[in-house]
Each structure stands twice: as C-alpha cells, then as structure tokens.
Amino acid sequence: MSSEKGKELVEGSSRSTPSDHPPPPPPAQLSRYESQKRRDWNTFGQYLKNQRPPVPMSQCNYSHVLEFLRYLDQFGKTKVHLQGCMFFGQPEPPGPCTCPLRQAWGSLDALIGRLRAAYEENGGLPETNPFASGAIRVYLREVRDSQAKARGKPYKKKKKKKRLNNPMKADDVDTSKFPVQST
Numbered sequence: 715m716s717s718e719k720g721k722e723l724v725e726g727s728s729r730s731t732p733s734d735h736p737p738p739p740p741p742a743q744l745s746r747y748e749s750q751k752r753r754d755w756n757t758f759g760q761y762l763k764n765q766r767p768p769v770p771m772s773q774c775n776y777s778h779v780l781e782f783l784r785y786l787d788q789f790g791k792t793k794v795h796l797q798g799c800m801f802f803g804q805p806e807p808p809g810p811c812t813c814p815l816r817q818a819w820g821s822l823d824a825l826i827g828r829l830r831a832a833y834e835e836n837g838g839l840p841e842t843n844p845f846a847s848g849a850i851r852v853y854l855r856e857v858r859d860s861q862a863k864a865r866g867k868p869y870k871k872k873k874k875k876k877r878l879n880n881p882m883k884a885d886d887v888d889t890s891k892f893p894v895q896s897t
Contacts, residue, residue, distance in 0.1 A: 747828070754825055755832040758782060771838075776847035779829075783822055783853065790817040795864040803866040819858040826850060 744752070761782050762769040769778055793807075794816045801807035830845035840846065862868050 751828040751832050754828050755836065758829055761785065771836075774844050776844045776849045779826075779844050779847070779850055780853055783817070783826075786822070786825075787814075787816045790815045790821075792816050792818040792861070794861055802864055805866045813864075816861075819854065819861050822857060823854055826854065 759771065762771060762774060762778065765778075792815060793811075793813055795802040795804075795807070795811065795813045799811050799813050801809075801811050801813075826845050830843060833843050833845055834840055844850075
C-alpha cells in the first residue's frame with residue numbers, strides 16, 4: 715500500500731477503489747407470503763401488548779389466539795347471515811340486511827397458518843405452539859360450517875390436482891430404443 719493511499723484512508727477520503735469497499739448487498743426482497751407473515755406476527759404481538767395486563771408471548775395460549783380471532787371479526791368484510799335473517803341460507807340474497815360483517819373463514823385459516831409458522835420461526839417450540847391447538851382447529855371448523863350454512867352453499871374441500879408430468883417408472887421404459895454398448 716502506498717503512503718498516499720494510506721493517507722487517504724486515515725483522512726477519511728471518499729475516494730476509494732472498488733476493491734477497498736465492496737458495495738453493500740441489496741436488501742433482500744421478501745416474498746408476499748413472508749411479508750404478510752411478518753405483518754401478521756407484528757399485529758398479533760401488538761394485540762398481546764395492548765391487553766390489560768399485557769401478555770408476554772411466552773405466556774400466550776390458545777385462548778388468547780381465539781380472542782384475537784374474535785377481535786378481528788369487527789374488521790371483516792364478509793356478510794354472515796344470522797339464523798333469524800330472511801336471507802339465511804340464500805347464496806344470492808336479493809337485498810340488504812343488518813347481519814354482521816365478519817372475517818371470512820378462508821382468511822382466518824390462512825392467518826392461523828402464517829402465525830403458526832411465524833411462532834416457530836421466532837423461537838417457539840412446536841409442542842407449545844398456541845396456533846396449532848386443537849381448540850383453534852375446532853373454532854375454524856365451526857366458523858367454516860356456520861358461514862357455509864348462512865350462505866346456503868356447503869363447503870367442499872378442494873381436491874389436489876394430479877401431476878401430469880409423472881416421472882416414468884423403471885418398468886415403463888422401453889429399452890429397445892437405446893443402443894447397446896459393447897465393452
């Protein structure tokens with residue numbers, strides 16, 4: 715290193731060669747799923763902090779998760795007809811009614827999936843994951859069934875698509891098309 719170059723470094727000159735300081739790597743762009751998962755995790759953490767008294771994540775259990783899901787209903791956009799409503803069970807109601815707006819079952823199910831993953835990524839043990847509780851599964855099933863009845867359309871589980879590009883089995887390979895190598 716020349717004395718001139720050393721003097722520049724000591725004096726804090728902004729002139730430097732590319733080999734002196736590699737450019738900082740660009741910030742990693744999170745996928746839509748990862749950014750939504752982070753936002754959901756932060757929202758749930760804020761919900762726990764706002765409880766009176768605040769609930770530390772280490773003491774969170776399934777009842778806190780159920781309260782959170784019920785709290786979210788107030789921000790829902792899905793009309794869920796009550797049993798006394800004249801539109802109950804009608805897939806296409808002809809007019810407005812005063813039934814409440816709720817979170818859609820699919821949104822809650824996806825939210826729980828993201829929070830379940832985030833809990834373990836943030837150091838939680840799978841055995842103590844409050845989002846994986848049986849009570850949460852029961853609640854989601856009840857929400858799904860009640861919303862399906864209110865709409866008059868039963869819930870049908872989507873079947874997994876069969877893969878078209880199945881790899882050929884060894885038995886299916888016609889070896890007559892391959893040249894035989896002699897040794």
